[in-house]
Amino acid sequence: MNKHWTPLALVYLGLSLVGLAGTWTYNVVAIVQMRDFIVDWVGSGPAVSSLTVDLLIAAVAGSILIIVEARRLGMKRGWLYVVFSGITAFAFTFPLFLAMRERALETARAKALD
Template sequence: MSKMSRFLFYFYIATGILALIFTWVHVPAYLGNGILDANINFWKDALIHGTPSGNFLAVDILFYALIGSVFMVLECRRLGIKFAWLYVFAGILIAISFAFPLFLAMRERHIAQTPVPVPPAPLKTYDILGLAVYSAAVLAAAIIAL
């Protein structure tokens, strides 16, 4: 692993950990009935009970998370990285600001260990369906926030 790859790996990990800390200090207010209920109540507050600026940020993050998730799935398939959907679900259930840097760190490590460039790989049917459902959910949340 080159110095730059090593730096990027640790930078991504550190950024993800910091994002996790700074986002999850707000989570205990939602954890009454478990993580799924916490997510539902969080998004209700963000999209339905929120202010215009809160709605803007929530919709902005959702679209970023969608594009980041498409990129993560495509890159995992292209590079042969396992557990592509684990990163997507971590972004949905924990925080995209944690999951995306974690993915980038693992991607950087994988690329550094691959001596030959990897050609594009086709998506699996469940990748296309999963990303389509995720896209519809983001669009629905954006419409709700209106």
């Protein structure tokens, strides 16, 4: 295997494959049953299951990224973003982490220029 495939890259790749298989399993069911995705999203059905798997896999991959990147950048208590995503929403904590990450990167850039 190519040396550029790190263990973390393989984890992300595995999650992407699980996400693809999980979501498309329900998408195929929805297509075979001739379901209306929009109606299913606001009601129930295979489209909702597909969306659930899609968001779950993205949240797991994002949580791994948060923990690994926070450690790499020396951000304290990065794991709290993951914990708070269960209390609030990942749609909130992930962009918040990305904003704080950019601040940390900018601080590091500024220090490097000094």
